[in-house]
Amino acid sequence: xxxxxxxxxxxxASALVLAGxxxxxxxxxxxxxxxxxxSSDAELVVWTDEEREEAIAAAAEQFETDTGATVTxxxxxxxxxxxxxxxxxxTGEGPDITVGAHDWLGALVTAxxxxxxxxxxxxxxFEPVALEAMTYDGQLYALPYSLETVALIQNVDLVGDxxxxxxDDLVQSAADAGAERPIAVNTAGETGxxxxxxxxxxxxxxxxxxxxxxxxxxxxxxxGGANGEAFAQWLHDNGTAGTxxxxxxxxxxxxxxxxxxxxxxxxxxxxxxxxxFADVPNxxxxxxxxxxxxxxxxxxxVQGFYLSSQSENALLxxxxxxxxxxxxxxxxxxxxxxPRIPAFSSLxxxxxxxxxxxxxxxxxxxxxxxxxxxxxxxxxDLWNAxxxxxxxxxxxxxxxxxxxxxxxxxxx
Amino acid sequence: xxQGTLVASRESHARGWRGIGWGFxxxxxxxxxxxxLGVAAILAAWQAESWVVLGAMAALLAxxxxxxxxxRALPLKYLLPGLAFLAVFQVFVLGYTAxxxxxxxxxxxxxxxxxxxxxxxxxxxxxxxxxPTYPLAIVERDGELGLAIVDADGDVRAGxxxxxxxxxxxxxxxxxxxxxxxxxxTVVPRADVLTxxxxxxxxxxxRVAVSVDPEDGSVRTREGSTGAVYTSSLAxxxxxxxxxxxxxxxxxxxxxxxxxxxxxGSALPTGWYVGVGFDNFVRAVTDARLAGPLLQVTxxxxxxAILTVLTSFGLGLLFAIIYNDPRVRGRKVxxxxxxxxxxxxxxxxxxxxxxxxxxEFGVVNDLFFFGAEINWLGDPVxxxxxxxxxxxxxxxxxxxxxxxxALQALPADTLEAATIDGAGxxxxxxxxxxxxxxxxTAPLAISSFxxxxxxxxxxxxxxxxxPAFVGNSGLGATDILISAIYQISGVSxxxxxxxxxxxxxxxxxxxIGVISALAFRQTRKLxxxx
Numbered sequence: 001x002x003x004x005x006x007x008x009x010x011x012x013a014s015a016l017v018l019a020g021x022x023x024x025x026x027x028x029x030x031x032x033x034x035x036x037x038x039s040s041d042a043e044l045v046v047w048t049d050e051e052r053e054e055a056i057a058a059a060a061e062q063f064e065t066d067t068g069a070t071v072t073x074x075x076x077x078x079x080x081x082x083x084x085x086x087x088x089x090x091t092g093e094g095p096d097i098t099v100g101a102h103d104w105l106g107a108l109v110t111a112x113x114x115x116x117x118x119x120x121x122x123x124x125x126f127e128p129v130a131l132e133a134m135t136y137d138g139q140l141y142a143l144p145y146s147l148e149t150v151a152l153i154q155n156v157d158l159v160g161d162x163x164x165x166x167x168d169d170l171v172q173s174a175a176d177a178g179a180e181r182p183i184a185v186n187t188a189g190e191t192g193x194x195x196x197x198x199x200x201x202x203x204x205x206x207x208x209x210x211x212x213x214x215x216x217x218x219x220x221x222x223x224g225g226a227n228g229e230a231f232a233q234w235l236h237d238n239g240t241a242g243t244x245x246x247x248x249x250x251x252x253x254x255x256x257x258x259x260x261x262x263x264x265x266x267x268x269x270x271x272x273x274x275x276x277f278a279d280v281p282n283x284x285x286x287x288x289x290x291x292x293x294x295x296x297x298x299x300x301x302v303q304g305f306y307l308s309s310q311s312e313n314a315l316l317x318x319x320x321x322x323x324x325x326x327x328x329x330x331x332x333x334x335x336x337x338x339p340r341i342p343a344f345s346s347l348x349x350x351x352x353x354x355x356x357x358x359x360x361x362x363x364x365x366x367x368x369x370x371x372x373x374x375x376x377x378x379x380x381d382l383w384n385a386x387x388x389x390x391x392x393x394x395x396x397x398x399x400x401x402x403x404x405x406x407x408x409x410x411x412x
Numbered sequence: 413x414x415q416g417t418l419v420a421s422r423e424s425h426a427r428g429w430r431g432i433g434w435g436f437x438x439x440x441x442x443x444x445x446x447x448x449l450g451v452a453a454i455l456a457a458w459q460a461e462s463w464v465v466l467g468a469m470a471a472l473l474a475x476x477x478x479x480x481x482x483x484r485a486l487p488l489k490y491l492l493p494g495l496a497f498l499a500v501f502q503v504f505v506l507g508y509t510a511x512x513x514x515x516x517x518x519x520x521x522x523x524x525x526x527x528x529x530x531x532x533x534x535x536x537x538x539x540x541x542x543x544p545t546y547p548l549a550i551v552e553r554d555g556e557l558g559l560a561i562v563d564a565d566g567d568v569r570a571g572x573x574x575x576x577x578x579x580x581x582x583x584x585x586x587x588x589x590x591x592x593x594x595x596x597x598t599v600v601p602r603a604d605v606l607t608x609x610x611x612x613x614x615x616x617x618x619r620v621a622v623s624v625d626p627e628d629g630s631v632r633t634r635e636g637s638t639g640a641v642y643t644s645s646l647a648x649x650x651x652x653x654x655x656x657x658x659x660x661x662x663x664x665x666x667x668x669x670x671x672x673x674x675x676x677g678s679a680l681p682t683g684w685y686v687g688v689g690f691d692n693f694v695r696a697v698t699d700a701r702l703a704g705p706l707l708q709v710t711x712x713x714x715x716x717a718i719l720t721v722l723t724s725f726g727l728g729l730l731f732a733i734i735y736n737d738p739r740v741r742g743r744k745v746x747x748x749x750x751x752x753x754x755x756x757x758x759x760x761x762x763x764x765x766x767x768x769x770x771x772e773f774g775v776v777n778d779l780f781f782f783g784a785e786i787n788w789l790g791d792p793v794x795x796x797x798x799x800x801x802x803x804x805x806x807x808x809x810x811x812x813x814x815x816x817x818a819l820q821a822l823p824a825d826t827l828e829a830a831t832i833d834g835a836g837x838x839x840x841x842x843x844x845x846x847x848x849x850x851x852x853t854a855p856l857a858i859s860s861f862x863x864x865x866x867x868x869x870x871x872x873x874x875x876x877x878x879p880a881f882v883g884n885s886g887l888g889a890t891d892i893l894i895s896a897i898y899q900i901s902g903v904s905x906x907x908x909x910x911x912x913x914x915x916x917x918x919x920x921x922x923x924i925g926v927i928s929a930l931a932f933r934q935t936r937k938l939x940x941x942x
Binding site for chain 2: 042067068069083086087089090092093107109110111112113115116117118120121137138139189190191247248249251253254309310312313314315316318319322323374375377378381382384385388389392402406407409410
């Protein structure tokens, strides 16, 4: 409704400008770009971002020939998809299908804009962690297609290709190699980056939320207690007041520059950063080392395709999702268009012949899905801020427990 | 008297009418385009069933035609485009923001109550974990749609929404394993199913009970070629507007804030948006989590806007005076160089400064502070200074430009008279230059204040509002009101609260409006100097 109003207003305004000023004929075209499909012809509108558009188009072509329906792809910025989807689906102007990240799921469910999907027997083709991530309150809401996670990336020429098992091993091997600093850990500058740090945090046994038996996150904060404080203490010891290995001066670009220029042999980054390491000829990727004794479990992000709850072509959309986008060929095309770790098991195995991807896959297998509850937005703010303060030298135990109790108050 | 009649007999230009000429033809063509666009927009609104837009469009179009074709309203032709812009871009936006401010629109309250009911039913209906996937065909009997499945024993069973599944003898199966012919039923071709939206909706909503016992669940199809058994426990009662959970007996009733809440306080995930009166406004000042930080943010917003205007005005004026002196050589080149920061996009400059102010790798500490690790953006006070400094760097060229122009427009004879009267350099500046300068620059200073009051870009790009306050507000020491509103609205996180954000926006609008109005009244006093 809002966009329509704005849009119609734009038309009206340009019309009046035309009349009033007799100016140039430069007006917006009179057509709504993402018409939901009030027509009787079956049409699927799919929102996608630039990277994936081509691969979806390939799957859509076969689908169009088989069913006689039309598939219209609308390209949008990935960051805009969630809010636009929530805003437009209730007005009937939304798409039938959208690409999205799994951590939007809580917000999408509470907004009531997504439909459940049924993969039937095809469910076993996908990595369990991917399906788990796309599940909310026991129901599957999206067709997963890719996984992404951070892993330990190391400069083979400096420290060899063996992944250190613990933080101390890492520091030792970097010292042996004579590196300026043992590791670069992105803290997003003064903003804080609990996401990158999460693998190290979980190695102290302090998950953000307690998971129930089915693996779904509860809203019970799991970061408090002795384990959480041990992590906070460790962070403090490695921060400005301690060894200085972890510093809030490191943001994404500086992090990548430090690693790329060989000033540090290790960094924790995701596959998206690999293109920034062009000057490092030999790179090995492996699981994040443990700092607190337990295995490091980084967050795994899953991307997939959501189905609108207001779709007028629900059958067609399900058919397209499950039987066309859910096939190995389509998933391979998506991988080739935008190489991320495939959620399709056999494909993941296939692409693991590349040692770098194999390293990310190995890291993701230790990982846990990022919580998708809608409260996560406020969790990040408090969590990042507390980590930045502790790295900067604030008292670890009190800062951390204050953050945990603030969080508990926030979540009610 | 003679003069009076002369004026009366001359018609104003706007009312002049000289019959059909080229001007009229041009107007006719332009109005045809306007009408075409207007009708197109009306039709689009009709198709989208947005009646408010349709009404507004029709009214606008009627007014436009009336104004441009009737003689009486001719003077309005100069005003109408501006008025239409005002209505669409200012009045409508403000009105809509005000409307949202009185609702709880946001995450969890995004749609209508009907959609929340639909969503609850969707979320509740689960596939029976023991159910196999049955090959399925859509069938029809006496105009009633039904489903025909092939069960585990290979028998074909068919039923409709009103009659549970029954075994049908003599059916044949197609190559896909789904029923091809079902005696007593017409099989609907799959091509028809997938190309007819109305039929699809009917099929997607179709549930065929497995048996007379509702506990057994019912078969539904997701894509029209397979089916499975689904069960649901929530039942919607249209009459009482409540949900009842058949398994636990819990009754969910609609609450005032737009959610289905049970007696024990638990609620269904999906809500809808409702009017909440002044709740959002009250929350902004009474919510302990927000009130304290928001007060600090408000104070800093005023400090930021006022200090930015004062410092950049002062520096700009100083440079303008220096570079206006005829003794300076190469003034034009120097002036051009001076304006450079103004020519860079503000967000790029802010990002660059963010890097330069980095305490370990930044060039500022390396070059000017002997490599001391001063944490410019990590300390609340230093971060405020850094924000002010960068904004000064960004905005003094503007004042340099404005003041240079104003200085050159000063009447030379007044200054000369002052010199002859024996006024010194400082006296001339205080008593003549500055007051005359302020006549033309004070209104710009007010608009600069209003702009900086809402200068989201520099805060967001330079410090991101940080360093964060202790506590769970999510706000930080350099947040100004507009960046705090962005943070509170939660657009970047997961839980958006557009209602609260709109309420705060309205408050900011009122504050800026009042301050600007008062300040403009004050500037009138300056005009007595002229």
